[in-house]
Amino acid sequence: MFINREEKLKALNEKLNSNKFEFVVIYGRRRIGKTKLALKSVENKEHIYYLAVEGDNLKHFKRYASKVVLTIEYAKEDWEAYFNFLKDKIIIIDEFPNLIKENPNILSLFQRIVDVHLKDTKTKLIILGSSISMMGEKVLSYKSPLYGRKTGVLKIRPLKFKHLKEFFPNATWKELVEIYGFADGIPYYLEKIKLPFWDYLGEEIKRIDSFLRYEVDFLMRYEFEEPTTYKKILEAISFGNHSLGEIKNYLGLRHSDITPYLKNLIETEFIEREIPITESSKAKKGKYYIKDNFIAFYFRCIFPNLSAIEEGIFDIDEIKSDYNQYLGFVFEKVAKEFLIELNKMNKLPFKFLNIGRWWKKEEEIDLMAINKKEKKALFVEVKWRNLKDRDVKKIFNDLERKSELVGLDNYEKYYSIIGKEIKNKENFKDYLVFDLEDFDIALNVKISHP
Numbered sequence: 001m002f003i004n005r006e007e008k009l010k011a012l013n014e015k016l017n018s019n020k021f022e023f024v025v026i027y028g029r030r031r032i033g034k035t036k037l038a039l040k041s042v043e044n045k046e047h048i049y050y051l052a053v054e055g056d057n058l059k060h061f062k063r064y065a066s067k068v069v070l071t072i073e074y075a076k077e078d079w080e081a082y083f084n085f086l087k088d089k090i091i092i093i094d095e096f097p098n099l100i101k102e103n104p105n106i107l108s109l110f111q112r113i114v115d116v117h118l119k120d121t122k123t124k125l126i127i128l129g130s131s132i133s134m135m136g137e138k139v140l141s142y143k144s145p146l147y148g149r150k151t152g153v154l155k156i157r158p159l160k161f162k163h164l165k166e167f168f169p170n171a172t173w174k175e176l177v178e179i180y181g182f183a184d185g186i187p188y189y190l191e192k193i194k195l196p197f198w199d200y201l202g203e204e205i206k207r208i209d210s211f212l213r214y215e216v217d218f219l220m221r222y223e224f225e226e227p228t229t230y231k232k233i234l235e236a237i238s239f240g241n242h243s244l245g246e247i248k249n250y251l252g253l254r255h256s257d258i259t260p261y262l263k264n265l266i267e268t269e270f271i272e273r274e275i276p277i278t279e280s281s282k283a284k285k286g287k288y289y290i291k292d293n294f295i296a297f298y299f300r301c302i303f304p305n306l307s308a309i310e311e312g313i314f315d316i317d318e319i320k321s322d323y324n325q326y327l328g329f330v331f332e333k334v335a336k337e338f339l340i341e342l343n344k345m346n347k348l349p350f351k352f353l354n355i356g357r358w359w360k361k362e363e364e365i366d367l368m369a370i371n372k373k374e375k376k377a378l379f380v381e382v383k384w385r386n387l388k389d390r391d392v393k394k395i396f397n398d399l400e401r402k403s404e405l406v407g408l409d410n411y412e413k414y415y416s417i418i419g420k421e422i423k424n425k426e427n428f429k430d431y432l433v434f435d436l437e438d439f440d441i442a443l444n445v446k447i448s449h450p
């Protein structure tokens, strides 16, 4: 099963089929599918694949490379000598940060190898890395010796919500939202899940060797030497503390400056900072959100219960009871994707060019979609609940009131609710009312795999 990634695969194939030297950097969070993508692109091509380890890479690499290029056995143990034997080949080095950790000079060495030996050949060098901090600073930044050598960069992102349907063609949209709250669009986690989801999760948590217990520690150690404060910040955010003040309060660090930590968490893509959609990007009032649902799920549902889980006395119902509330946040992300798909299909009253959250003091609008040129705005309330006529009326009244506070006075305004299940949607003809039943319109992807 190989889901989505067509664009990335196409880009990679173009590089592999070119008749000049190519140096491609592929990076993204662990478990996201970098290796699978790289290996898929060379499926029918001769190639050398090497997964860098913590030590002795020169020796190990030679052993792997000699399976394809026998003569490399005669090369002396040094990278420059190796690459002289590997000209015009496809070479994939996975977990490149391990090479950097073993020998920081590797960057200058590879610079020299490219400049002196490979530049004028047809060699295809592909390097992969999961540590976003290390790939950013040591490989991609303008300060890196490798800067200016790469001919392509592919950043691998999570799959979209709609792609979950391909993993689980028989699941309902409700179940898919539940799964998304746990696995986000990360293939490694999605692959592990068996339906029914709650049975799987209950079993997985009970397992003594479950990846759930160690995964986040493992991910964090990849990026930070001392993860304790970072973990506390992630816990704070996952429990709904989104402003700087709220996070500091949760941590009991009212007088400390935690902005360097937040900056690092943003850089390593654990969190993101959002500003109200109507503000300029330099606006001071940012809110912090956990970027992937798996991390949010861990800090909300697993981390606080680690002791009970370890002792074997944890009951999955503990998670179930809070999960719907947690999904409120997850469903906002899903609703945003749903609107973006409808927008692409021209199924909304106007084409928006911007979408995001809005807030001012205590007032908040889950999603606003705007076209500034046409002066049109869509205001959206997202509810992970079943709604009756009465609820819908109340929500629209409140949404109309809040929309007046935004300050888009001469805009044409549209209003929408996206809910889990909404009774009598047809009673609200002047509004855009959607529930999970409507997801088939926009999110149903053609199942491409067998």
Ligand SMILES: Nc1ncnc2c1ncn2[C@@H]1O[C@H](COP(=O)(O)OP(=O)(O)OP(=O)(O)O)[C@@H](O)[C@H]1O
Binding pocket: 001, 002, 003, 004, 005, 028, 029, 030, 031, 032, 033, 034, 035, 036, 037, 130, 187, 188, 189, 191
């Ligand atoms: N597009 C995809 N569709 C379906 N399954 C996928 C896809 N991409 C990856 N997978 C599966 O997800 C798992 C993780 O993928 P892979 O090992 O390629 O990730 P990675 O980014 O290289 O991870 P790591 O950095 O942790 O080694 C694998 O079991 C793989 O088969």
